[in-house]
Amino acid sequence: MKSARIVSGIFISLTLQGCEQAVELSEPAITPVSQAEFQQFIKSVKDNLVFVEGGEFLMGDFGSKYAPERAPYDRDQDSKPLHKVELSSYSINKFKVTNDEYQFHLRLGGLKLRDKGMASKKSWDNINSTSNTPAHMDWYEAEQYCAWLSFITELPFALPTEAQWEYAARSRGQFLMVATDDGTYKAEPRSLVSESYEPKGINISSDGDRMAFAQQMGWKTRFYTPLPVNMFPPNPLGLYSMSDNGYEWVKDWYDPDYYKVSSLKDPQGPGNPVSKDTFGHYTKVMRGQSYADPYWGGGVNVHRTEKNPFGQFSEKGTIVLDSSTMRCVVNSLEPVHQEVTETLPSG
Numbered sequence: 001m002k003s004a005r006i007v008s009g010i011f012i013s014l015t016l017q018g019c020e021q022a023v024e025l026s027e028p029a030i031t032p033v034s035q036a037e038f039q040q041f042i043k044s045v046k047d048n049l050v051f052v053e054g055g056e057f058l059m060g061d062f063g064s065k066y067a068p069e070r071a072p073y074d075r076d077q078d079s080k081p082l083h084k085v086e087l088s089s090y091s092i093n094k095f096k097v098t099n100d101e102y103q104f105h106l107r108l109g110g111l112k113l114r115d116k117g118m119a120s121k122k123s124w125d126n127i128n129s130t131s132n133t134p135a136h137m138d139w140y141e142a143e144q145y146c147a148w149l150s151f152i153t154e155l156p157f158a159l160p161t162e163a164q165w166e167y168a169a170r171s172r173g174q175f176l177m178v179a180t181d182d183g184t185y186k187a188e189p190r191s192l193v194s195e196s197y198e199p200k201g202i203n204i205s206s207d208g209d210r211m212a213f214a215q216q217m218g219w220k221t222r223f224y225t226p227l228p229v230n231m232f233p234p235n236p237l238g239l240y241s242m243s244d245n246g247y248e249w250v251k252d253w254y255d256p257d258y259y260k261v262s263s264l265k266d267p268q269g270p271g272n273p274v275s276k277d278t279f280g281h282y283t284k285v286m287r288g289q290s291y292a293d294p295y296w297g298g299g300v301n302v303h304r305t306e307k308n309p310f311g312q313f314s315e316k317g318t319i320v321l322d323s324s325t326m327r328c329v330v331n332s333l334e335p336v337h338q339e340v341t342e343t344l345p346s347g
Contacts, residue, residue, distance in 0.1 A: 049093065049336050050093075050168075050238045052092055057085060060080055062302065078257075079302045080259060086264055087164060090164060095230060096134040097327055099130060102145060130228075137321060143251075157328045158328065163267050164250075164329055169235065169301045171237040174236070181233040185203070187202055204243060204293075205227055205232060242299075247287065247288050248325050252269025253269055253272065253284060258270060284308075286304075307324070311324055
């Protein structure tokens with residue numbers, strides 16, 4: 001198969017003022033790639049989409065009213081009040097976007113992986129070196145990736161809204177605590193812990209799983225280690241690791257009081273930046289959990305996390321992205337057809 005050329009043609013201008021930026025076309029960056037490789041990528045992206053039939057659900061902390069214990073799942077008030085939402089149908093990535101997928105995007109666009117996204121450059125290089133573990137990026141890079149998919153597939157890819165994310169994590173709005181196969185945590189008995197062994201998760205990852213994978217890979221990331229995206233069973237809808245293995249970016253700006261004013265139909269979050277973190281940075285919403293564990297919890301489907309979209313961790317602008325992951329949605333009322341018809345533009 002002869003090689004052809006493709007333009008990624010997407011950039012995002014970034015500002016520190018916190019205003020959401022539109023995705024525009026840039027001057028083309030040309031990288032040789034074969035038709036076969038390109039079509040295989042498109043096929044894989046489409047094959048990994050799960051169709052989510054729209055409907056009505058109660059969004060937010062449902063614990064007090066619908067949990068078996070009749071107790072809140074979340075001590076924070078930003079997941080309240082429980083409120084009705086109606087969503088249109090859409091499709092969503094089965095897995096978090098992997099290093100393999102994200103770096104294919106960078107390669108086609110003539111872009112480079114950022115130099116450092118966590119405290120240790122060696123650890124950052126390690127977690128970006130495996131094909132089937134989650135890619136890590138800031139919010140703008142996540143938005144750029146989904147926009148790039150939209151550009152090359154001519155499908156309406158985008159970051160999920162917060163409502164779309166929660167509806168999918170809860171398997172179309174069921175009253176499920178976590179996005180595991182049955183909505184509960186399962187793990188080996190805690191009594192197995194010893195100086196040389198940490199118990200493993202059964203349907204969600206534990207510190208033991210992360211430390212074991214780090215040892216297998218020869219890394220020093222210990223319990224901060226990302227795991228393969230398909231290591232544990234999916235939720236009933238067929239989606240993997242929505243409650244652990246990295247927070248996930250969503251479209252919405254963060255507002256702790258947004259649920260009080262949320263629109264009923266397909267809410268998009270605040271129209272403008274609202275909330276700032278302790279360092280004065282406007283924040284986006286992240287959902288899921290960085291490193292959940294069945295022994296102490298975390299990753300409850302209703303939790304909301306605010307984070308600066310650049311991943312800044314301090315007022316000095318230090319970037320920390322080792323727990324920032326993502327997946328895209330396709331905002332179409334019909335399932336995506338799986339046949340591949342896209343071809344590389346001739347150059």
